[in-house]
Amino acid sequence: xxxxxxxxxxxxxxxxxxxxxxxxxxxxxxxxxxxxxxxxxxxxxxxxxxxxxxxxxxxxxxxxxxxxxxxxxxxxxxxxxxxxxxxxxxxxxxxxxxxxxxxxxxxxxxxxxxxxxxxxxxxxxxxxxxxxxxxxxxxxxxxxxxxxxxxxxxxxxxxxxxxxxxxxxxxxxxxxxxxxxxxxxxxxxxxxxxxxxxxxxxxxxxxxxxxxxxxxxxxxxxxxxxxxxxxxxxxxxxxxxxxxxxxxxxxxxxxxxxxxxxxxxxxxxxxxxxxxxxxxxxxxxxxxxxxxxxxxxxxxxxxxxxxxxxxxxxxxxxxxxxxxxxxxxxxxxxxxxxxxxxxxxxxxxxxxxxxxxxxxxxxxxxxxxxxxxxxxxxxxxxxxxxxxxxxxxxxxxxxxxxxxxxxxxxxxxxxxxxxxxxxxxxxxxxxxxxxxxxxxxxxxxxxxxxxxxxxxxxxxxxx
Numbered sequence: 001x002x003x004x005x006x007x008x009x010x011x012x013x014x015x016x017x018x019x020x021x022x023x024x025x026x027x028x029x030x031x032x033x034x035x036x037x038x039x040x041x042x043x044x045x046x047x048x049x050x051x052x053x054x055x056x057x058x059x060x061x062x063x064x065x066x067x068x069x070x071x072x073x074x075x076x077x078x079x080x081x082x083x084x085x086x087x088x089x090x091x092x093x094x095x096x097x098x099x100x101x102x103x104x105x106x107x108x109x110x111x112x113x114x115x116x117x118x119x120x121x122x123x124x125x126x127x128x129x130x131x132x133x134x135x136x137x138x139x140x141x142x143x144x145x146x147x148x149x150x151x152x153x154x155x156x157x158x159x160x161x162x163x164x165x166x167x168x169x170x171x172x173x174x175x176x177x178x179x180x181x182x183x184x185x186x187x188x189x190x191x192x193x194x195x196x197x198x199x200x201x202x203x204x205x206x207x208x209x210x211x212x213x214x215x216x217x218x219x220x221x222x223x224x225x226x227x228x229x230x231x232x233x234x235x236x237x238x239x240x241x242x243x244x245x246x247x248x249x250x251x252x253x254x255x256x257x258x259x260x261x262x263x264x265x266x267x268x269x270x271x272x273x274x275x276x277x278x279x280x281x282x283x284x285x286x287x288x289x290x291x292x293x294x295x296x297x298x299x300x301x302x303x304x305x306x307x308x309x310x311x312x313x314x315x316x317x318x319x320x321x322x323x324x325x326x327x328x329x330x331x332x333x334x335x336x337x338x339x340x341x342x343x344x345x346x347x348x349x350x351x352x353x354x355x356x357x358x359x360x361x362x363x364x365x366x367x368x369x370x371x372x373x374x375x376x377x378x379x380x381x382x383x384x385x386x387x388x389x390x391x392x393x394x395x396x397x398x399x400x401x402x403x404x405x406x407x408x409x410x411x412x413x414x415x416x417x418x419x420x421x422x423x424x425x426x427x428x429x430x431x432x433x434x435x436x437x438x439x440x441x442x443x444x445x446x447x448x449x450x451x452x453x454x455x456x457x458x459x460x461x462x463x
Contacts, residue, residue: 010048010111014102016095017118018056026118035168038125051078054098071166112227123173123264138255142221145265147185173264178314180266200277202290207329212317215325216310217333219302244301256308291339331375338374344444356390368407379422379446416456422448
C-alpha cells in the first residue's frame with residue numbers, strides 16, 4: 001500500500017499541555033510512568049523515537065529544569081515547542097489542533113505518532129505492546145483509562161510505585177487497575193450498570209465482574225497511536241471524537257485494546273468534575289440515555305468502538321466468568337445501539353412529515369416493552385406507515401395502543417413492521433401485501449427504513 005509505515009519505523013511521542021496544573025501532572029504522573037523499562041526505554045531500543053512537548057514559554061522553562069526531562073533526554077531526543085498564544089475558546093479543541101499539527105509534522109518525516117495526554121498514569125510494558133500491534137500493520141491503536149480521584153489515588157500510588165534512580169515509576173497492569181477501582185471517580189461509578197445514577201454524557205458503560213475487575217464497552221477511545229493514510233479534517237471535537245474518522249480509511253486497520261493486561265492506564269481528575277450532570281435513573285433510562293447521546297454525538301468510529309469489550313483486570317480469574325460478563329454486556333450494548341438506530345429513524349420519519357408512527361415508536365421505547373427486546377445482532381429493516389395509514393385504525397384504537405395495559409399489543413404491531421436484515425426496496429415490495437413504498441431505502445447506519453402507505457399484519461422478527 002502506498003505510504004505504508006515501515007516495520008520498526010520512526011515514532012514521534014507527543015504531549016500537549018499548558019498551565020501549571022497540567023505540567024505538575026505531567027511531571028508527577030505521566031512522565032515517570034513513561035520512563036518505566038517497558039515504555040520509552042523499550043521503544044527507543046526498537047525504533048527511532050523523538051518526544052515532542054507543546055506548551056507555553058513559562059511551562060517550557062520549568063520542563064527544561066526538571067531532572068525527569070534530563071532523564072528523558074538521555075534516552076530519546078526531546079523538543080519543546082512553545083505555544084506563544086492561546087485563543088479564548090475550548091481548551092480541548094485547541095489541544096486537538098496542536099495534536100493535528102504534530103501528526104502532520106510526523107507524516108512529513110514518515111513517522112507514526114503516539115499521543116500521550118499529560119494527566120495519565122501508564123502501566124509498564126504499554127509501549128512494548130503498542131509496538132507489537134504496530135508491527136502487525138495497525139494504523140490506529142485505541143484505548144481509554146479509568147478515571148480516578150487524584151487526591152485519593154496519588155498518595156497510595158506513590159507508595160506502590162517507588163522511583164528508580166532516574167525518576168521512573170513502574171507499576172504492573174493488575175496493580176494499577178486494582179488501585180483505580182479502589183479510588184474510582186464518581187463519573188465511572190455513575191456509568192456502571194448497577195448504579196442508581198447515570199451521567200448525562202455516558203460515552204462508556206461498566207459491568208462489575210466480582211473480585212476480578214470490570215468489563216467495559218465504550219464509544220470513545222483515545223488513539224494512543226496513529227499513522228494516518230488521509231487527512232480530511234472536518235469537525236474533530238476531541239482526540240476520541242472524530243480524529244480516527246479523519247485520518248484512517250480502513251476500519252480493519254484500527255485496533256481496540258481488549259484487555260488491560262495489554263494496555264492499562266488511568267486518568268486523573270478532581271472529585272467534583274462534571275458532578276452536575278449526574279441524575280437518578282432506572283435501567284431503561286440508562287439504555288436510552290446512552291442511545292440518545294450516541295444518536296446526537298457519536299461518530300462512525302465511535303459506533304464501531306462500542307462493539308469492542310474491554311476487560312479491566314485486577315485479577316486473572318476464571319475465563320468462563322469473563323465470558324459470561326461479555327455475553328451480558330454485549331446483549332445490553334446491542335440494545336443501546338439498536339435503540340440509537342431507532343431514535344435516528346424517528347428523527348428521519350419526522351423530517352419526512354410523519355407524526356403518528358414516530359410518536360408510537362417513541363412511546364414503545366420509553367414506556368412500552370420494546371426497549372428490552374432490542375438485543376439482536378445485525379442490521380434490520382423498518383417499515384414506517386404514513387399518518388394516513390395509521391389513521392385508518394381510528395383515534396380510539398390509537399389511544400388504546402398508547403396505554404400501559406396494551407404494551408404487548410403495541411410490541412406486536414411493531415414486530416409486524418420489522419424484519420431482521422437489510423431488505424432493499426425492490427425486495428421489500430414482496431412483503432407489503434399490495435401496499436406501496438412511499439419513500440424507500442433510507443439508510444440508518446446499517447439498517448434500512450421504508451415509508452409505506454399501509455399497515456402490515458404478518459410479524460416476522462426475533463424474540
